[in-house]
Amino acid sequence: MSTPVERLFMLFDRTAAILQEELKCSYLEAVAETGENLFHEDVLQEEVSELSQKRLKKEYKEIQLETFTNEEIRKSFQLAVLKGMKENTQPHHQMTPDAVSLFISYLVGKFTAKHLALTILDPAVGTANLLTTVLNHLPGKQVKSYGVDVDDLLIKLAYVNANLQKHPIQFFNQDSLQPMFVEHADVVVCDLPVGYYPHDENASRFVLKAEKGHSYAHHLFIEQSLYYTKEGGYLFFLIPNSLFSSDQAAELHTFLKEQAVIQGLLQLPLSMFKNEQAAKSIFILQKKGSNVKAPKKALLAELPRFSNKQVMQAMMRKIDEWFASEKNQ
Known part of the structure; x- marks a missing residue:
C-alpha cells in the first residue's frame, strides 16, 4: 500500500506530465498549474484538449484533499517541485532540506x-x-x-x-x-x-x-x-x-x-x-x-x-x- 504522501505525489506527477505535454511548458510550470487545478477542482487551462481535460478531471476527482494533513500535502507537493528542479536546475532554485x-x-x-x-x-x-x-x-x-x-x-x-x-x-x-x-x-x-x-x-x-x-x-x-x-x-x-x-x-x-x-x-x-x-x-x-x-x-x-x-x-x-x-x- 502506498502512503498518503506517495498517492498525492503520483497524482501531481501524472497530471503535471499531461499538462506539460499539452501546454508545451516545463514540468515545474506544469506542477504549479496542476496544483491550481486541484485546488479549484477544475481544469483552468483553456488550451487543454477535451480528451486531456477528461483525464485530468477524473484524476482530480479521485483525490479528496480534506482527507490529507497539511504536512502530507506539503511533502507530496515538495517532491513534485524537487523533481521539476532536478530537470531544470537554476542556481537560485534550491529547496531548504x-x-x-x-x-x-x-x-x-x-x-x-x-x-x-x-x-x-x-x-x-x-x-x-x-x-x-x-x-x-x-x-x-x-x-x-x-x-x-x-x-x-x-x-x-x-x-x-x-x-x-x-x-x-x-x-x-x-x-x-x-x-x-x-x-x-x-x-x-x-x-x-x-x-x-x-x-x-x-x-x-x-x-x-x-x-x-x-x-x-x-x-x-x-x-x-x-x-x-x-x-x-x-x-x-x-x-x-x-x-x-x-x-x-x-x-x-x-x-x-x-x-x-x-x-x-x-x-x-x-x-x-x-x-x-x-x-x-x-x-x-x-x-x-x-x-x-x-x-x-x-x-x-x-x-x-x-x-x-x-x-x-x-x-x-x-x-x-x-x-x-x-x-x-
Missing part, C-alpha cells in the same frame, strides 16, 4: 512559546516550503504571514502550495531588497540567498553595502530583515558557514552588535552537504529593544545527523535545558 525546515519550526515554537499571535515574514520565500513547514508546527497561535520572492515561477508555486494547505499567506513578487509592503514581523525565517547583489544603486541605501564592487546579497538580506522585524522579534537564518570569515565579515559583525543580540548558532551536520564549502548553520538573532537581554551564554552547538535519533534526542534535551535556564529566569 526537510529536516532543517522541521528543526527551524521547532526552534520558532520554542522562542515564541509565550506569543499567542505572531506575524511571520520570509523575504526569500521560494516555493514556501520552509514557511509552510513552520506554520504547520505552530498550533493554537494566530499567525499572519508574508512571503516575498523575485522569481515569478517560485512565487506561483508558493501560492499554490499555500492554497492547497489552506494557509492565508500574503505573497509579493518583487526584489526583497527594495522597500517591501509588509507589516513588521515578530519572526523572520529565511534561507539566505548567497552571492552578490547586482543592483549597486539600490545596495547603496544599506549600511552593509560594499565599499567597492557588488555587495553581498546575504548581508543585505540580514539588514533588510532586521529593518522589517519588530523590537524584540526573532530572526532564524540559514547561513553559509563562511559568513563570519568573508572579507566583509568585520562590517557585518559591527552592524549585528549594534542592532541585535545573538541567541544561537547551530551548525548543521556536514554530512548534509556535498562539500564543506556548501555547509550551513542556523543563526538565531533577536532585534534589540527595551526588554531584550542578551543570553548569559548563546545557544551554540554542532548538530548531529538528524537520522541519528538517540543523539538527536540528547541534543534536544540540551536545548530544552538552555531554554529553561535562559528564558524562564
Whole structure:
C-alpha cells in the first residue's frame, strides 16, 4: 500500500506530465498549474484538449484533499517541485532540506512559546516550503504571514502550495531588497540567498553595502530583515558557514552588535552537504529593544545527523535545558 504522501505525489506527477505535454511548458510550470487545478477542482487551462481535460478531471476527482494533513500535502507537493528542479536546475532554485525546515519550526515554537499571535515574514520565500513547514508546527497561535520572492515561477508555486494547505499567506513578487509592503514581523525565517547583489544603486541605501564592487546579497538580506522585524522579534537564518570569515565579515559583525543580540548558532551536520564549502548553520538573532537581554551564554552547538535519533534526542534535551535556564529566569 502506498502512503498518503506517495498517492498525492503520483497524482501531481501524472497530471503535471499531461499538462506539460499539452501546454508545451516545463514540468515545474506544469506542477504549479496542476496544483491550481486541484485546488479549484477544475481544469483552468483553456488550451487543454477535451480528451486531456477528461483525464485530468477524473484524476482530480479521485483525490479528496480534506482527507490529507497539511504536512502530507506539503511533502507530496515538495517532491513534485524537487523533481521539476532536478530537470531544470537554476542556481537560485534550491529547496531548504526537510529536516532543517522541521528543526527551524521547532526552534520558532520554542522562542515564541509565550506569543499567542505572531506575524511571520520570509523575504526569500521560494516555493514556501520552509514557511509552510513552520506554520504547520505552530498550533493554537494566530499567525499572519508574508512571503516575498523575485522569481515569478517560485512565487506561483508558493501560492499554490499555500492554497492547497489552506494557509492565508500574503505573497509579493518583487526584489526583497527594495522597500517591501509588509507589516513588521515578530519572526523572520529565511534561507539566505548567497552571492552578490547586482543592483549597486539600490545596495547603496544599506549600511552593509560594499565599499567597492557588488555587495553581498546575504548581508543585505540580514539588514533588510532586521529593518522589517519588530523590537524584540526573532530572526532564524540559514547561513553559509563562511559568513563570519568573508572579507566583509568585520562590517557585518559591527552592524549585528549594534542592532541585535545573538541567541544561537547551530551548525548543521556536514554530512548534509556535498562539500564543506556548501555547509550551513542556523543563526538565531533577536532585534534589540527595551526588554531584550542578551543570553548569559548563546545557544551554540554542532548538530548531529538528524537520522541519528538517540543523539538527536540528547541534543534536544540540551536545548530544552538552555531554554529553561535562559528564558524562564
